[in-house]
Amino acid sequence: xxxxxxxxxxxxxxxxxxxxxxxxxxxxxxxxxxxxxxxxxxxxxxxxxxxxxxxxxxxxxxxxxxxxxxxxxxxxxxxxxxxxxxxxxxxxxxxxxxxxxxxxxxxxxxxxxxxxxxxxxxxxxxxxxxxxxxxxxxxxxxxxxxxxxxxxxxxxxxxxxxxxxxxxxxxxxxxxxxxxxxxxxxxxxxxxxxxxxxxxx
Numbered sequence: 001x002x003x004x005x006x007x008x009x010x011x012x013x014x015x016x017x018x019x020x021x022x023x024x025x026x027x028x029x030x031x032x033x034x035x036x037x038x039x040x041x042x043x044x045x046x047x048x049x050x051x052x053x054x055x056x057x058x059x060x061x062x063x064x065x066x067x068x069x070x071x072x073x074x075x076x077x078x079x080x081x082x083x084x085x086x087x088x089x090x091x092x093x094x095x096x097x098x099x100x101x102x103x104x105x106x107x108x109x110x111x112x113x114x115x116x117x118x119x120x121x122x123x124x125x126x127x128x129x130x131x132x133x134x135x136x137x138x139x140x141x142x143x144x145x146x147x148x149x150x151x152x153x154x155x156x157x158x159x160x161x162x163x164x165x166x167x168x169x170x171x172x173x174x175x176x177x178x179x180x181x182x183x184x185x186x187x188x189x190x191x192x193x194x195x196x197x198x199x200x201x
Contacts, residue, residue, distance in 0.1 A: 001176070003129060007197055008038045009047075009183060011175070016048070022056040023084040029053050034062070035179050037187070039196055043068035045187075049179055057085040059097070059182040071194040073104040081110055083182050088169050097178045098144060099166035101125070102186040104193040114165050118151075118158035121166055125184035131155045133180055138171040 002008050012034050019029045030052035037045040046062040060082035067075055081102045088096040101113040101124050118141075122130045134141040134155045142153050144167035151159040153166065170177040191197035 001180075003180065003183060004126065004197060006040055007183075007191070009180065010036045010038070011179075012036050018048070018050055020050075022052050022054060023058050023082065024056060026052075026054050026056070028056075032062070033175070037183060039191075042196055043070060047179055047182060049175070058082045059085065059178055061187065071196075073106075073110070073190050074194050074196065076109055077102065077187065077190060081112060081186050083178070083186060085178055088167075091169055093172050094138075094169050095172055095178070096144075096167045096169050097181050099141065099168055099181065099185050101189060104190045110190065115163040116166075117160045117163055118153050118155070118166065119160040120163075121185075122155065122158045125188045127155075127158070129184055129188070130158075133168065133177070133184060136170070136174070136177055136180075138174065139177050140169045141166060142169065143167070 014034045016032045016034055018032050021027050030050050032048035032050040035047040037047055047059060048062040049059050051057050060079060061077045063078035067078065083097050085095050085097050088094040099121060101116060101121065102110045103113055105111050133139065141155055143150050144165040150164060151161050168177065168181045188197065
């Protein structure tokens with residue numbers, strides 16, 4: 001699928017046996033579905049959607065045995081700042097992935113920004129891309145935590161009044177949405193920062 005004019009995402013159908021530590025710190029094994037993120041004239045990146053044997057699941061930028069030449073800001077994202085996937089409380093048949101931004105830091109490790117306005121979220125990952133994500137069948141973007149008086153989260157008209165933690169809710173059987181969300185929120189700001197993806201218009 002095409003995420004932007006210069007960025008495509010494709011599931012290569014391969015599954016990889018893994019061992020490692022889950023988001024909750026449990027040492028276990030699991031199986032990852034591999035996705036190929038391609039940019040013209042650049043080395044492809046591999047995203048792993050891993051289902052761990054203890055029931056946890058996460059999405060991360062996989063680090064190959066030999067990392068191709070790339071800017072350090074992007075190389076620093078390998079096996080870092082992964083995104084966990086959990087059941088969506090109160091939404092039967094749906095899962096949730098947090099829409100936390102990972103922002104590049106010159107000469108340093110990437111920084112996680114959890115609470116942002118919806119407008120900032122759209123600016124960093126692309127307004128059209130955010131709208132396309134929320135328009136997928138059964139998918140919605142909303143507050144991660146229900147609190148009275150929160151402003152409405154509308155990707156088409158993103159609010160700039162209040163910072164909050166956002167989340168993407170998607171059907172249990174949807175294998176594409178969590179990977180797309182990971183690319184937009186965790187990788188896109190750095191891809192733009194290093195010049196691997198064109199600025200949003």
